[in-house]
Amino acid sequence: MTADDVTVQVDPALAAASERAMAYLAGVRDRPVAAAATVDDLRAALDLPLPDEGVDGAEVVQALADAAEPGLVATGSPRYFGFVIGGALPAALGADWLASAWDQNAGLYVGGPSAAVAEEVAGRWVLDLLGLPATASFGFVTGCQMAHVTALAAARNDVLARVGWDVERRGLIGAPRVRVLASDVRHATVDRALRLLGLGTDAVEPVASGPDARLRVDALADALRASSDPTIVCAQVGEVNTGAIDPVAEISDLAHAAGAWVHVDGAFGLWAGASTRLRTLVAGVERADSWATDFHKWLNVPYDSGFAACAHPDRHRAAMGTHASYLEHAAPDGPRDQMDWNPEFSRRARGFAVYAALRSLGRQGVADLVDRCCAHARRFADQLQAIDGVEVLNDVVLDQVLVGFPPPGGGARRAMALHHGAGAGHEDEAAVAQRVVEAVQGSGECWMSGTTWRGRPAMRISVVNWQTSAADVDRSVRAIDAAVRAARPVTAKGR
Ligand SMILES: Cc1ncc(COP(=O)(O)O)c(C=O)c1O
Secondary structure (H helix, E strand, O other): OOHHHHHHOOOHHHHHHHHHHHHHHHHOOOOOOOOOOOHHHHHHHHOOOOOOOOOOHHHHHHHHHHHHHHHOOOOOOOOEOOOOOOOOOHHHHHHHHHHHHHOOOOOOHHHOHHHHHHHHHHHHHHHHHHOOOOOOEEEEEOOHHHHHHHHHHHHHHHHHHOOOOOHHHHOOOOOOOOEEEEEOOOOHHHHHHHHHOOOOHHHEEEEOEOOOOOEOHHHHHHHHHHOOOOEEEEEEEOOOOOOOEOOHHHHHHHHHHOOOEEEEEOOOHHHHHHOOOOHHHHOOHHHOOEEEEEOOOOOOOOOOOEEEEEOOHHHHHHHHOOOOOOOOOOOOOOOOOHHHOOOOOOOOOOHHHHHHHHHHHHHHHHHHHHHHHHHHHHHHHHHHHOEOOOEEOOOOOOOEEEEEOOOOOOOOOHHHHHHHOOOOOHHHHHHHHHHHHHHHHHHOOOEOEEEEEOOEEEEEEEOOOOOOOHHHHHHHHHHHHHHHHHHOOOOEOOO
8 A cells, every 4th residue: 555545534533633733733833831721711611511413523622723722832842941941843743644553562572463572673773872681671661650650669679679679479568667768859759759669758867968969989888888678779760850960879888888779860861871961970870770761752752752771680570460261371481461561551662752862863972962952051051141030950960941130230149059958038039930931931931940948049941952053042041131130120140
């Protein structure tokens, strides 16, 4: 069958969807980045009575696009810098469309052999690219949080097995206590994963981070010495505000000497391993026991797409694997049944998009993407630093820039922010930060979100989009500058 044959047979609903998707993508660079519609507008447009009789599919798709488009945030825009949200590489998006069209149930090999093999290959490429052990097992999950759940289930079961407790059989009721040593600036999803795993947030013993937001190895050593309870250590490669990278090699050596499991939250930071220039930042990361990362952030694969890897495949498989008499499982040494490595039973074939992203970029393309985003982050920092009443609060080691709004002429408050948190003028700073973030978002020029860093209100800039150019950075700086001037009259420093 040729492409022409396919075209004539296209269902009108699919033709409408394809046309609307193409038009959206063609305009994403130019449309305002923020959503235009209010919640009331969207309810008015979408909240229709459920019809008794079905509506024509093409009409439904057109009406849905008409109603939804004003409420879309252009997260694929090269000037979207909110949270840590990547765009979608054309090859990855195309493969994701195919994954929907093919509609495989990628839980078992037999449910979609191509999906299983694409994941097997893509997973091996990822391990190689990120400098993780080639023998590690992996699962393609919805995101980094579920990667934590997957990997920390293996971790929990392992540390409890070492003290004679079989979690898979006995559960956690009556189990010895497990403690989790994690940075005081860990990501919220670590705590959520622990809640989902029945360990609870009380299991966490926060370990102090330094002024640079990296976990303090001396504090970890003290904490490890303080108890012989089964222990999991969570290291972080890429703190969500600052991009700070914990010293994973030292952490792993210390933790392993104390019999602990080391899990790495590398939602975006693990991708530093793909760059020859940045690889040293994550040196020793391969010494950990498990890793969690995302494809929907820096690899620019459409949502939702994350990755859990584990240095102990047997432990990983024991935590996730499942069997049922009506299923056709692959032979133990046969092809991959994804449900053995994932929390889901039925699932989307999300490996196709990752496979396509990696092939379309190649090893060099991934390195260039990471390096380019980091260069743009530094460009942001350099230009913002020159605006009076704006202060870059972090060392820009990766793709994250953290911006504060001290009083104009306020001089060096950075050290204070890093060491001591909020100081005098905090309320004013909070109001200004809020006004700046609102004005930037409202401008439609670019989109950044607010945060609080060590008590100090700030704005976060995260550069992970494959399309962002230096011109996009400069245009966004102008929008921030205008927002700062509107929030509080300032004087230009050296301009
Ligand atoms: C360091 C870190 N860990 C975990 C997550 C959670 O990732 P996801 O939203 O894919 O579950 C994020 C999200 O930004 C993150 O930055």
